[in-house]
Amino acid sequence: MAAAVPPALRLADVRCTFVARDDPGQRYTAVDQVSLAVGAGEFVSVVGPTGCGKSTLLNVAAGLLMPSSGTVEVFGEPLQGLNRRAGYMFQTESLMPWRSALANVSAGLEFRGVPPVEARTQAEAWLRRVGLGGFGDRYPHQLSGGMRKRTSLAQVLVLDPDIILMDEPFSALDIQTRQLMENEVLALWQQKKKAVLFITHDLDEAIAMSDRVVVMSAGPASRPIGEFAVDLARPRDVAEVRSTPRFIEIHNAIWAVLRDEVLKGYRQQLQMKGA
Structure with a gap:
């Protein structure tokens, strides 16, 4: 039997804990027990409330941040230092x-x-x-x-790069320019079929572009709480696909999981502002 092909990127039981600058006795766990894999040629998006550690995971995948515990593998090999098989779009x-x-x-x-x-x-x-x-x-x-x-x-x-890491790359653009950029990325990805780990706050964007969407819980100690396959036909136009019945069905299923976490994250932000 042929050996199983390892994923392009694998995070296993990753935890990231930080020490407060002004109080070394205080620790904050951004993400905990995060296991996530992105296959070669797969487009995976991660969504979640503000402050749930999405960018932290991307920095771990890039080798810019060493996890407090857990492991990171790139095409089956332990990641040591910078991930030189990845490109990072900030x-x-x-x-x-x-x-x-x-x-x-x-x-x-x-x-x-x-x-x-x-x-x-x-x-x-x-x-x-x-x-x-x-x-x-x-x-x-x-x-x-x-x-x-x-x-x-x-x-x-x-x-x-064999792996493309994208951290909300289009969030500052107007909606028309954003959709043009999303379609351009999809067209280029369709040609090269690189592994993509895409971070976004926009659930519509995540579904329109991805093969799979991973939902993170509200922080602290955020972790994956849902994973959804996106079985929409490719190639896709990000504007047109959003009006299809299957898109709406997938959106409703993901939002049913994400909604409570977004509200929880919002309440936590209000408490922090009032502290």
Whole structure:
């Protein structure tokens, strides 16, 4: 019998506990007993209330944060240090303001030792693929929010990572630009079929883009409390798919689990503000 293919990314019983800066005796557990796997070529989204540790999990997967306990594996191998098989698209701006769009996209290749001419050629090709072929000489302040996000996407994909980690990458965009970016990501993913771990607050976005949606409980000590397969046909248009009966059915099933956690998280935030 053929050996089972390990997932691209596996988190097993991960816990992350932090010590308060102003009081070393105080500890806060962000996530606890988190087990999560993303198969090669699979698009998985994680949703949950504000403060449930979604970004913490992404940092663990990237190797930027070592868990207090538990293990992380990348294609069956224990993760040690940075996850060099992953590309990370941050929620906040990640472009270097003193470099042009082309120079930003080619930077990662140059840091890896790719000759400048080859790095420039690959960067130009990726700018064209994200619809910015004529904007390589523009600096970040000369680009719209959507164009900066496209540049950031090219910056990640030019490195051809096996795993793509995305932390609410489109949350700051207007709805029209956001849907365009979502469709672009899906089209590029359809071509390459990389493993994607996608963090979002938007349940509609999670369902429209994913193969599977994982629901996290409210913090502290947040953990997965639900996992839902998304069996909508691909390729998808994120705007059109939201009006289909099956989309609505999946949305209702996930929201039935997520709703109480969102309310719980909201009440906790109010208590913290009143403290």
